[in-house]
Amino acid sequence: MAMVTTDAAATTAAMEKPPDAEKPDYASYNGASAADGGAVARTRGGSGGGGVVDSVVARWRREDMLDKSPLALHAAAAVFAFIALVLVASNQHGDWMQFGRYQEYKYLLAIAALAVLYSLAQATRHIFRIRRGVDPVPEPTGRVLDFVGDQAVAYLLMSALSAAVPITNRMRSAVVNTFTDATAAAISMAFFAFVALALSAVVSGYKLSKQTYM
Numbered sequence: 001m002a003m004v005t006t007d008a009a010a011t012t013a014a015m016e017k018p019p020d021a022e023k024p025d026y027a028s029y030n031g032a033s034a035a036d037g038g039a040v041a042r043t044r045g046g047s048g049g050g051g052v053v054d055s056v057v058a059r060w061r062r063e064d065m066l067d068k069s070p071l072a073l074h075a076a077a078a079v080f081a082f083i084a085l086v087l088v089a090s091n092q093h094g095d096w097m098q099f100g101r102y103q104e105y106k107y108l109l110a111i112a113a114l115a116v117l118y119s120l121a122q123a124t125r126h127i128f129r130i131r132r133g134v135d136p137v138p139e140p141t142g143r144v145l146d147f148v149g150d151q152a153v154a155y156l157l158m159s160a161l162s163a164a165v166p167i168t169n170r171m172r173s174a175v176v177n178t179f180t181d182a183t184a185a186a187i188s189m190a191f192f193a194f195v196a197l198a199l200s201a202v203v204s205g206y207k208l209s210k211q212t213y214m
Contacts, residue, residue, distance in 0.1 A: 070146060071126035073200040078119035080193035081157075085112040087186035097179035104163040105183065108190060111160040115193050118153050122146070146204035154197040157190055164190075 088109045091099045099105040125142075129135045135142050164187050172180045 068130065069203050070200055071123055071130065073196045073203070074119045074123040074126065077193045077196035077200070078116055078123060080189045080196065081112045081115035081119060084186045084189035084193065085109065085116055087182050087189065088112065091179060091182040091186070093179050097177070099183070102167060104167050108160040108164045108186065111156045112186075112190055112193070115153050115157055115190075115197070118149060119193070119197070122149070143204060143208045147201060147208050150197050150201035150204055154194050154201060157194040157197065161187060161190055161194065 088099050088105055091097075091105070099109065125136055137145060164183065168180065168183050168187060172184065
């Protein structure tokens with residue numbers, strides 16, 4: 001009977017024990033978490049500032065590349081078109097191997113000459129703009145000129161290529177000689193000039209879309 005009474009008293013004491021006594025001490029953990037949280041917050045703040053700087057630098061680089069790319073593309077187009085012009089104009093080997101006997105090659109020669117003049121004029125303009133900081137053509141008109149001019153000359157180059165490729169393929173299927181090799185090389189150079197002007201048209205179109213009129 002006494003043992004039963006003792007067990008009952010022990011059970012009653014355990015039930016009356018305050019609940020706080022069984023809780024573990026989280027004070028040290030809370031302190032560590034607070035310190036870690038502050039460190040994480042400081043780290044995030046620092047990385048956020050670095051991210052802003054990186055984005056600004058990336059934007060400057062992108063704008064600088066967009067500013068200088070028209071010069072490089074027009075210079076490349078002028079070089080390729082000039083090589084095509086020289087190859088066609090010098091392709092005279094007598095008899096049927098005279099470029100002047102074919103309207104397609106005369107058309108290619110004329111468009112290559114136009115591409116050389118246009119690309120050189122645009123490259124000279126961009127050199128003046130980069131060195132002097134002033135565009136000879138006013139800003140809104142200059143961007144429209146870049147976009148329309150690049151597209152127009154690129155389209156003319158493509159039309160000349162479309163005219164010259166079929167007749168060249170027919171000739172090369174029958175005979176391969178200096179004349180057909182020169183015409184094939186001229187077509188390749190004209191195509192590279194087209195690609196350069198097409199890329200320049202994409203860049204000028206992007207600039208035109210970002211232009212503000214206020």
